Amino acid sequence: MPAQGKHRRPKSSSPLTRGFVAAGTGGAALALPLIGATGANAADQGAAPVALPQAAAEAQLPQQRAAEPRQAAPAAAPKTGTRTYSVVSGDSLSKIAADQDVRGGWQKVYGDNREVVGENPSLIFPGMKLTLGGKAPAAAERKATAPAPQQQRTERVERTDKRAEQRTESRVEQRSQKRTEKRAEQRTEQRTESKRQTQRSGFSAPVPSGVSTPYRASGGSWSSGYHTGVDFRASSGTPVKAVAAGTVVSAGWGGAYGNEVVIRHNDGRYSQYAHLSALGVRSGQSVSGGQQIGYSGSTGNSSGPHLHFEIRTGPGYGSDIDPLGYLRNNGVPL
Ligand SMILES: [Zn+2]
Structure with missing residues (x-):
């Protein structure tokens, strides 16, 4: 069989296929038995002259396998090795x-x-x-x-995972650092803005601390039934400043309010500073915005050092309005 193995495509090389084709052209009756012998290649050609009955098609499978050793025969080795x-x-x-x-x-x-x-x-x-x-x-x-390729792949994947993890971590760190920097920047900007606002509007907070009891908090400790001002956290001796320019209308003992200062501002509103430990101004004195008027304390009816602060439409008790809202409306960031 000199032709066998020259080319593995059955179309031209397999003598069995040639036999099939020859037989096929000769007649359908002869073709069927030969299909079984030639294997799947006949069907692959698509030139089968007759339709394959199901039984014959199925019969190809074992035949195909049986044909394989022949394909791997030494004669075919040079090309198929x-x-x-x-x-x-x-x-x-x-x-x-x-x-x-x-x-x-x-x-x-x-x-x-x-x-x-x-x-x-x-x-x-x-x-x-x-x-x-x-x-x-x-x-x-x-x-x-x-190492087996699978193992190499796994190791590579692990290394890649680790690198990705490290990258993610460093990115997260960078991001959080950036956020922190940004927040610090914002705070600085806010402070700068606050100073600028004070310069522009002349308004500032009376003490630089936060609120402990908000305006209009309800409770039995207040005669009106609610808190008529806002309490700022302030340890005894904290400098207290006029929130805006104005004239001192009273500076002295205020009963339950202890030592207090009341200032009339240019817009007709009054500000009150209570429970002071010391007074720094006298009645009738003009003050500028941000000027120190005393020190915070716990005088009068007070449970502890803090600054009780009110904004009023009149000089006396009971004409209170929202103090933080007033300051905010005047450009104080609180
Ligand atoms: Zn209070």
Whole structure:
């Protein structure tokens, strides 16, 4: 059989196929028994002169397998011998199988290179070494020289994961650092803005601290039934400043309010500062916005050092309005 093995495509090389074609053209009755003998190649040609009955088609499968040893016969070795193929960009197992004339198609290539390719036959990478025409060397043999590709992949993935993790961590750190910087910047801006506002509007907070009891908080400790001012946290001796320019209308003992200062401002509103430990101004005195008028304390009916602060529409008790709202409306950031 000199022709056999020259080319593995059955179309031109297999004498059995030629026999089939010859018989096929001769007549359907002769073709059927021969299909069983020639195997799947006949069907692959698409030139079968007769439709294959189901039984005959099924009969091809074992025949095809039986035919394989013949294909791997020594005569076919020069062209069909086991060889290594390096995957290039754009390759797929089926493309390789077709281009490299691999009998059995991509399934054969995949089967022979199962350990190299891995779980997914559609995932092959340029540079991947595939064994064509025979089984890839057993994993055990390869392990002797280098880690199995699967293992390498896993290690690579782990390394990549770690790097990604580190990158993420450093990014998160950078971001939080940036946020902190931004917040600090905003605070500085706010303070600067607050100073600018004070300069522009002449208004400022009486003490630089937060609120402990808000305006209109309800409770039995206040004669009106609610808190007529706002309490700022202030330890005894904290400088207290006039929230805006105006004239001192009273500075002295105010009963439950202890030592207190009341100032009439240019817009007709009054501000009251109570429970002071010391007074720094006298009645009738003109003050500028931000000028110190005394020190905070806990005089009068007070549970502890703080600054009780009110804004009123008149000089006396009971004409209170929202003090923080007033300051905010006058550009004080609170
Ligand atoms: Zn109060």
